[in-house]
Amino acid sequence: MNDEAFRNVAADSMAQGFVVEILLTQYLKTFPAGKVRKKICDSIIQTAKRTDHYEGLIQDEHVAELFADVVVRMHRAVEALVSRAAARVAT
Secondary structure (H helix, E strand, O other), X not given: OOHHHXXXXXXXXXXXXXXXXXXXXXXXXXXXXXXXXHHHHHHHHHHHOOOHHHOOOOOOHHHHHHHHHHHHXXXXXXXXXXXXXXXXXXX
């Protein structure tokens, strides 16, 4: 992947994250503040941790290690996105 392709992928990812954050913020606003919103946020984070649907698809150990790293980073990204959306609703 050359620099231009990497920049395009990164820009697309950032744009998608921003749009999802805004949409999640609007969705969370439809619920009363408190336990209901927290439960929704927790559910999103817990659901993102499920990767069992990928089981058995990766046969190569090197690719499996790369995938594991990507999954860990995705978990962090989901948690950050949900946290930012929750913070937007709180303000």
